[in-house]
Amino acid sequence: MHSSTIFHLTNGGTSVVVDSTTAGLPAILYWGSALEETGSLDDFAAVSRPQRVSGGLDSPPRLTLVPQESFGWQGTPGITGHRDGGAHFARFATTTISASGTEFRFTAEDPHSGLGLEGSLVLTDAGLFRQRVQLTNVGDTPYEVSSILAVFPVPSTAGEILDTTGRHLRERSPQRHTLTTGTYRRESRRGRPGLDATLLLAAGEAAFGFESGMVHAVHSAWSGNHQLLVERTPSGETFIAAGELLLSQEIVLQPGDSYAAPDALGSWGNGLNELSQRFHQEQRSRPSHPQRDRPVTLNTWEAVYFDHNLQRLTQLADRAAAVGIERFVLDDGWFKGRRDDTAGLGDWFVDDNVWPDGLAPIIDHVRTLGMEFGLWFEPEMVNPDSDLARLHPDWILQADGRLPPSARQQQALNLAIPEAWEYLLDRMDSILSGHDIAYIKWDHNRDLVEAAGAISGVPEVHRNVTALYRLLDELKRRHPGLEIESCASGGGRVDLEILARTDRIWTSDCIDPLERLVIQKYTGLLVAPELMGMHIGGPVSHSTHRAHSLPLRASTAVFGHYGVEWDISELEEQESADLAAWIAVHKEWRSLLHSGRVVHADQPDPAMDVRGTVAGDGSAALYAYTLTASSASYPPGRIRFPGLDPTALYTIAPAAAALNHPGAGQSPLDWYQAALRGTPAVLSGRLLGSVGVQAPVLFPEQSILIEVRRTSARKDPS
Incomplete structure (x- = not known):
């Protein structure tokens, strides 16, 4: 057993105070700016304990690390699940505690429910507050996990909520709400975070802004279904909680098995500028963070779409090199049967009708010009009109023997099937091994609907996300130095766990600079600018049909991972010179832009x-x-x-x-x-x-x- 102790964690300008004397599990008493003079922590704990009130329980419940109804908690519980219809109400008691100045760990058990719990709280050097929770089935029969949430208390002064919503071509649109008693919940059931997802759920003082107003926010580092909520209880506790949104039967723990909930990360600040800087600093401290200058990139999608013609593409590459482009990316349309978006997905073989000599001529030309070469894939998807779908219809996620509603004329593969996973690894590895390719644009162009195994009928979102992570990890292991962009209909899959395996995100399919000002501003609350693809579009936006000058288009994009999404092959001499000058400006400031404070x-x-x-x-x-x-x-x-x-x-x-x-x-x-x-x-x-x-x-x-x-x-x- 543990001794009654109050723990003070501090790092990166942040403090967290944990009270381990509470019934059941420890509780967080404080999370915010670093405490220099705390006085007696025991006294702090004593003055923080709730008072018994009329109409309430004899022992007032606490907001613990994993709140439990079995101790009287009547807000959103931290864990739900069951064992064959029973054991609904876990009652964990802390068994061990270990702590340092920056980390607090605990274990807990519920012998009656046959469950064990492990948790850790860590303050990173950037001042981020990371929570991890893992549940283990120590019983003799299967246990189904319904939900596990990491809980972050926020100050009682919080009176306003900020989150974002959106759609294709307009991600990260901010919305604000008054924080009142009750629960405000955001969920993604799209198989990815989604175009309407909120990267951060923030609660702060009324009218907090970027420069002032105390605000706390939490992010769920998970690339599938997730849930975020902010809640104020009638007894006055206010907290943000985050976790994976689990579908029925997705996590059924056999005896001895464990489920690790996604990392939840919290930041705070006097204004959103300070809050976001902690996330940026954390990303830049990762060993996997890009260390070299971010190459200025030209992507061919809005330049040629599916019209893959070697002469046209070499002309585009020539002009790209002349204006200072450093990476040339061939987008959708290079593989077997892919003349439009109705067919071919899944058949990852170079189309010899379009490329009779393979991709070598365009790759060699690009490399001779001194640029890197990149290639587009959408590995997780398949067109029903493809050899792959005809050979392996059971590899398609589906329920009850019927295909889900289609999107962009495509369905999703079940990467949790080992043979499907191996096929994708083999085809991508073969293309990468046979060509000088430095970069993959990895797309994911639809939400998942009825994402179940064709044979089992069980939802497979969770297992597909973990299979995706393994696929990315293995490709990077086999091809050191390979860079990968996470694109999902634009900004539909943006989270810190996908960014642990990729090198940038495509912020949005919309490159209209007015739309991008908002999209980039609120995506940047979480993502450092060097990891955000920001491109100069053509004079008329393909998505909004608005016309804008080059200075507006270029200055809007200059702060991020710079690029061009525009057919520049036939620019007039002055236009070409102006574009080259803007690229030179970015290169002049690039090292500052990709290391400084936004x-x-x-x-x-x-x-x-x-x-x-x-x-x-x-x-x-x-x-x-x-x-x-x-x-x-x-x-x-x-x-x-x-x-x-x-x-x-x-x-x-x-x-x-x-x-x-x-x-x-x-x-x-x-x-x-x-x-x-x-x-x-x-x-x-x-x-x-x-x-x-x-x-x-x-x-x-x-x-x-x-x-x-x-x-x-x-x-x-x-």
């Missing part, structure tokens, strides 16, 4: 968007100011530049002035014109962050880049 300014005018990246040492920053619509004020107000060292002095100037809107206004603007003359204004980081400068007058849907650099110069006090 910031967004809370501008009172919603038409004025200010975002940027600040170097880790505060020495320089690049910001974009975009006017998304006409402003209510004319001229517009000031724009501020958050994230700078308040005690340092900085120069402020347009970045690559020739690329910005000519004149950047209808009349001269002092600080802008001074910078063009070579005598930029010098202001403190405090003034730039809190007061700002007069914004240039732009027409709607225009953008300029502004560079800020630390200087030792001081202005003449006269």
Whole structure:
């Protein structure tokens, strides 16, 4: 047994206080900014215990790490399941505890239910709070797990919820709600996180923003069905919980088997800028995180679609190399029978009708030009009109002997079938081994519906996700240095567990810069910019049919993993030169953009968007100011530049002035014109962050880049 002890974990500017004296399992008393002077932790625990009240239980229940009804908890339980219709109410008691300054571990048992529990709480160097829970069947008969949730308490001051919803071509659309008593739940039943998924469920002070307001958020690191909820009980506890959403019979533990719930990760901050930086810092600390410059990428999809013609593609590659592209990716349409999206998926053999000499001619040409070559796959999917489907109809996920409703004329393979998994590994390995391919664009273009085994009839989402992880891991093991992009109808599969195995996500199939401003802003709450594909589309967006200038399209994409999704093979000379100049600007700033702190300014005018990246040492920053619509004020107000060292002095100037809107206004603007003359204004980081400068007058849907650099110069006090 354990002794009654209060534990204080601290790391990365975060503290967590755990009380192990509670009945059943330990409870988290505090999660937030680092506590330097705590006083007596025993006293802190004593003043945190709930009071018995009329109409309540004799022993008031606690919000423990895994809340249990057997101890009186009447909110959402932390674990549900049953053993052949019985043992519904587990009653775990802690058996062992171990702790260090950054980690707390416990085990617990319920002999009556025949269950064992293990859990860990870890504070990472970035200050993220990670929880892991594992359940083991120590009984003699099978036990079905229905749900396991990791629970994160949030302060009682939280009064507002932020999450995101969306659809194809408009992922990560923010929505806010008042946090009231009761439960607000978000679920994905799509077999992937989904286009409407919320990456983070956040609860914070009313009207919290990017720069201010205490806010806590939780992410579920899982690439399949999941659940996130925020709950406030009538007794005053407020918490966020996260876990996998399990379908009936997906997890049936045989005696001795265990189920490890997905990692749940929490972050906090005084504003969303600080909260998201913890996630970015954590990603950058991974051994698998890309260490070299992110290659500027051209993807051929919107350039040629299914029209794979060697002459046209070599012409596109020539122009790509000339403007500074570093990676050339051949998208959908290269494999057997694939002339449109109605056939061929699953038949991963080079189509000799389109490529009579194989892929070698285009790959060799691309490599001769000094670019890497990438190739598109959609391994988890199959068209009914394919040799694979005709040979192995039982490999298709389906229920009751019928195919589910189709999407994009395709169905999903059951990767949990060993033979199907081996087939995909063999075909992809063969293509990669036979060609100089540095990169895979890995797509997943439909939600899963009735995702059951054709023979068993049992839902197979969980086993397909774990099979996907094994497939990715094995391909990376066999092909060291291979980079993989996670694409799922755009941003339909974005989570930290898929990113543990891939090197970037395709943020959205929509490249309209106005849509992308919002999509990238809220995807970036979780994902570091160097892991987010941000491409320059053509002059007219294929998804919205809006027309935009190159400066807007290019500046919107410049902060992320830069690329081009546009047929540039026949650009006029000036257009080509302008595109090359924008790519050069990205390369000039790339190391800062992919290592610095991402910031967004809370501008009172919603038409004025200010975002940027600040170097880790505060020495320089690049910001974009975009006017998304006409402003209510004319001229517009000031724009501020958050994230700078308040005690340092900085120069402020347009970045690559020739690329910005000519004149950047209808009349001269002092600080802008001074910078063009070579005598930029010098202001403190405090003034730039809190007061700002007069914004240039732009027409709607225009953008300029502004560079800020630390200087030792001081202005003449006269």
